[in-house]
Amino acid sequence: MPLLTKARSLLRNLFFTRRVDADLDQEVHSHLEMLIEENIRAGMTPADAQRIARIELGGTAQVQEQVREKRLGSWFHSVWADCRYGLRHLRKNPGTTAVMVFTLALGIGASTAIFSVVYGVLLRPLPYADANRIMAVFEVTSHGQPSRLADPNFDDFRDQNRSFQTIAKYNNYVTSVSGAAQPTRTMVAHVSPGFLKVFGIQPMLGRDFSEADGKKGAGRYALVSYGYWRQDLGAPTDLSQPHLRIDGAVYSIIGVLPASFRFPAEVNLWLPADLDGEGHSRTSHNFSAVGRLRDGVSAAQANQDISAIARRIHDTSSEQGDYLLQDAIVLPLQESLTGNARLPLLVLLGAVGFLLLVACANVANLLLAQASVRARELAIRSALGAGRGRLIRQFLTEAFLLSLVAGGFGVLGAFWGVAGLVALAPGDLPRLDNISINIPVLLFALLLSTAVATGLGAFTAARATSGDLRQGLAEGGRGQADSQGSRRVGRVIVAAQIAITLMLVVGAGLLGRSLMKVLAVNPGYRVDKIVAMDVALPWLDDPKSNASRAIFFANLIGRLKQIPGVRTVGATSVLPMAEGGLPNGMFLLTSHDELPTSVDALVAMMIQQKDRMGIADFCAATDGYFQALGIPLMRGRFFDENDTPNSPHVAVISESLARERWPNQDPIGHTIEFGNMDSDLRLLTIVGIVGDTHEYALDVAPRPTVYVNLLQRPRPAVTVTMLSDADTRSVTAAARGILRELDPELPPSFQTFSEVYSASLRPRRFNVILIGFFGIVALLLATAGVFGVMAYAVNRRTHEIGVRLALGASSGNILRMVLGEGMRTILIGVAIGIAGALLLTRTVQSLLFGVTSTDPLTFGGVTLLLVGAALVACLVPARRAMKVDPMTALRYE
């Protein structure tokens, strides 16, 4: 029963507020009337009767407010009232409100957008069952770098470990696949059986590889991706029909993997790894490895376990040397996929956090200015019975309204921002397709808005309700002491803002200067006007296939030269800056008298005779490649038409290799053995020296390189480079036609070299553009902040300035006074900022190139820029102060 009464009261209080209030008003008034009547009956004059009655009642408004506060549901009411009141207040100052909402929306939106990238790439779990149990396993090289695994080493890890339920190796490459609707260049992975078990994945159709399927000489079976099954195979439910021709062998399809599974990224076909037998060398690193931890085994335990096996291999192997593993390491797969992206992303997140702080500082200053104007209003409300708590809640409510509206706009902006970010992001950013505004990101935005609201609300409430509120009424809303206090707080905020902005802009400056230094690096080759065509012939182990490949490539290059507008055509095993890069290995300085009989014998010779060993990248190219890319010949000759597959094999080496391996000698005419790279043990005679090229990145020194003649030692997969004055599209179309005539089963892919080249700069550009943008916005906000605080200070001091002028101060004195005050604040901010930047820029050291993290030019330039901008922001109010008319100013009060 009582519960029912209560519920009825609550509903009545909430929904019939007006009636309940009118009722209360009437009741209190009739009470007052009765008191008056009572007093008159007691013999008072009407005037006295009324006065005494009012004193006894204690104010109709206060009584009503006391009843209201005790009512059920009063909490809802007062929050609702606060909201309405807050909205009215925000609407009353539409300009300021718009600026505050925009500023906060910018900060929250930018933070949300960056967080969505951080979340998608770094935080979001991989889409596999118990994904945190999946580990990546690496060998550790003698230089301490993680590397891929050699077959015998992987076998030892697999057979001897006690930490993994399943461990599997894999590698992947692009090759030509025919047998489906049309031949395609497709990413194919070679995996050992158990690969899918590591991920806890079952084929959605058909079956997984069995142990027997992975044995040497087993039947050839393939698993296909969902996308490939749908688009290229036409989604057949009967998998026995389609057969795929891959690298000269025919595969039957045994299973289709679920759409969600794509590992390694972009792979469409998974084939057993060891159908043609395993490698025997412990120093040829051909496979990556993943494993699923046994229950109860930690990553650290697995690491110890694998590391112990690795060190045993290191100690006992006969293949000692730089290429033998030194150790091994186990990392969570997610970490290993995103490791390189981590630092740049965290730096971005930090930068955007700084931007948000600067934005909040601006809003805090605006709120502070408003609060001092509102001192009178607060005093009135306090006099009418609003407690301090109620007033604080009012400020919090307003801050929440502001932040949530701004957060809403920010999230809308972030949707658009994320699309931009994804478009701008470097293609090699892992898990790029994972980036979106999703529930966790929205939660983050909400949390961020709440944090901002709490911070701003608590700050303004603490500032506005400190001291005796009612004094505001007495002073006519012009509390001099209070406003001086808030001016000081305003200056502290501005100094902090300047400090944070300086750190951010210094960071942007350092990264920007690094980018400029990188762009100034001469790559050693021409980038423009080159069309690159990737072609992959079947990957066959048969040595005889080399002869036919050479003929095919010579033929292809000859035909491509006929395309109108094409000046030079060449081919290379790997294009500079392309994914993957050149293989790197040891070679031996030797002669015809001392030829190894096998690759193993060669490796043994190199290990025994270190003084005759060299290390270089290995590239197969044609003479046209050097001409197309404009790689200069320093001495000797390029390859020419006399270098045929059966004539003595020749090599061209890069300048840095000549300098490094043949100091004070002429390498031309020397002979080397590099057959461990392509299993061709014919001796190479050095015939020329060419300029150094940046093959991997502009910010990495050129690596010593040996070029062999692609027409003598053809690779199955090459990139054809065509230097052409003609339009890219017509060259592409003509080249496609020519290739189809030569072999209809060979699908090409085309890119311009400048696309490949600029893609290599995208990670750096991405960071510079974003952090630069944040820096510029922060600079604008900080400038606006300085201007706001100074203009407000001048405005509040108009009277004082008038007095000073009336007492004979020159306008120059006034200018100096205002500027001096402003600059003191700014310089304190700058000093703190420089100190902070010196500490913080160390963390981005590894992202810099050609500048130190304390680069004086950047620090000096940014300081000048910031002080200049702040000075301009001070100058405008200072000039206004200078022009104050003493008479008007004195009357101003």
Next chain:
Amino acid sequence: MSPEQTSLLQGTLDLLILKSLRAGEMHGLGVSRRIEQLTGGTFVVKPGSLFPALHRMEEEGWITAFWGESENNRRAKYYRLSKAGEKQLEAETERWSRISLAIGQALEAS
């Protein structure tokens, strides 16, 4: 509802209001004067305490309110004890006697 939580003074005010209304329906001023009379002028209840208490007790369901005519033909809001209110009065009275007895004993002990 939960008398143990209410402060002694508030409990006292509730008890006095309930006790006043036991005599019959009354408006706010009447309740106030009745309390004065009942306590021999010891308790003077200000409207600032009376009205919040009356409204709270109405929400609790101990008293019901209605508009009526005062002695001088003025519209006034009257309060009447409900069934729940009578029970509450009994409980409060019982509690109060216990407390006053205990306090009395405590003070008499030397």
